[in-house]
Amino acid sequence: MSARACRIAISLVLPLAVGLVPLSSAAQQAGAEAPPPTVTVVTLHAQDVALTTTLPGRVTASAEAEVRPQVNGIITQRLFEEGRRVNVGDPLFHIDPTTYEAAVAQAEAAVAQARAQADNARREADRLGALRERNVASESTSDTAMATRDAADAAVKVAEAQLQSARIELDRTTVRAELEGEIGLAQVSQGALVTASQATPLTVIRTIDPVHVDVTQSAADIIRWRREMAMQAPPDRTVTLRLADGSEYDQKGTLTAAEPYVNETTGVLTLRLSFANPDRILLPGMYVQAVVQQATVHNVILAPQEGVSRDRRGEPIALVVNAQNQVEQRELTILQDRGNTWVVSKGLGDGDRLIVEGVQRIGPGMPVTPEERAATPATEATPPEKTPPPAPTENPEARQPEPAEPSAEPAAEPQQTEPPKG
Secondary structure, eight states: OHHHHHHHHHHHHHHHHHHHHHHHHHHHHHHHTOOOOEEEEEEOOEEEEEEEEEEEEEEEEEEEEEEOOSSOEEEEEEOSOTTSEEOTTOEEEEEOOHHHHHHHHHHHHHHHHHHHHHHHHHHHHHHHHHHHHTTOSOHHHHHHHHHHHHHHHHHHHHHHHHHHHHHHHHHTTEEEOOSOEEEOOOSSOTTOEEOTTOSSOSEEEEEEEEEEEEEEEEHHHHHHHHHHHHTSSSOOOEEEEEOTTSOBOSSOEEEEEEOSOOOTTTOEEEEEEEEOOTTOOOOTTOEEEEEEEEEEEEEEEEEEGGGEEEOTTSOEEEEEEOTTSBEEEEEOEEEEEETTEEEEEESOOTTOEEEEEOGGGOOTTOBOEEEEOOSSOGGGGHHHHTSSTTGGGHHHHHTTTTTHHHHHHHHHHHHHHHHHHO
């Protein structure tokens, strides 16, 4: 029985093994005749590109004034609307003027008294002068009268100056704007006691059209940038601004000044940019990014970033399709990024076909079938590729007839049990 079982097994396995030989040879022939893999390429073109650098910075007001009282007293009234525009001379606060009105009245009385004394001294000096001419009064008495007259005139001037000072103090009880711009929130309320030149300002006025943007840049970059700017005729000082939400500000700015000092700790210096702000979009303290043009490079390539990768050393490389439709690997020199592209100065040339899709199935030297990338987004071709997943749901339905196999085994059992019953 064992030899017979072996012959039966060989008779069953041999046809299967013979059938596999033509299948494997057919698979090899199919692999040998398979077409080259298809890759998506982008044809590159050389162009002139302006190199830029992005510098972080903060918006500052072009002018700022902290409003403080110049006299002591109690705030009786606030005369402005917070957040609105004010002009030079507009009243902002009223301070209780009672004490300063009394000081003005006292100074006016002192002036009147000084003028009366001056008039009396003048008449006395004139009388003694006439008597001196007639040799009735002594020369010493006449000189004393003239000195008294001059002192009285000086006292009048002192009293008038004190009156002017008292009037100035009274006028300062109305706090006025000394700068044109947008006024902030009031830091004191009605009834608050304020003192002259106090530390806390009553409010702050800022001029925000135009505004300044202070950015920082390293000293090494400044030296290189100034050399590149000197080679341009004339140098371009135009600056664009990127807001906190990523959008670009619609007004162009200019580089107005650079602080002639480098911070010893950080090694950076401050550049000041000026921007028009007619719509009041830029506010002091806002974080922005300034895009400053550094230089213009010629005959460079803007390579899509999806077509550039890194080797094991971290160097940028790219795969291109040559004239024989074979893959070539290029080492690149990248200057900087520009949107979703790299600015490449070496490694790629005008007319090169850069592979941007299908790089996982290819390698250097392999033949490929290049296809130019269409202008429409590639994402539109992805939905048809996602349709096959419903196919697995059909397999369970197709396998439902399989339970018929167990039914054959019970059918065989009754045939074996029938002879004992007979």
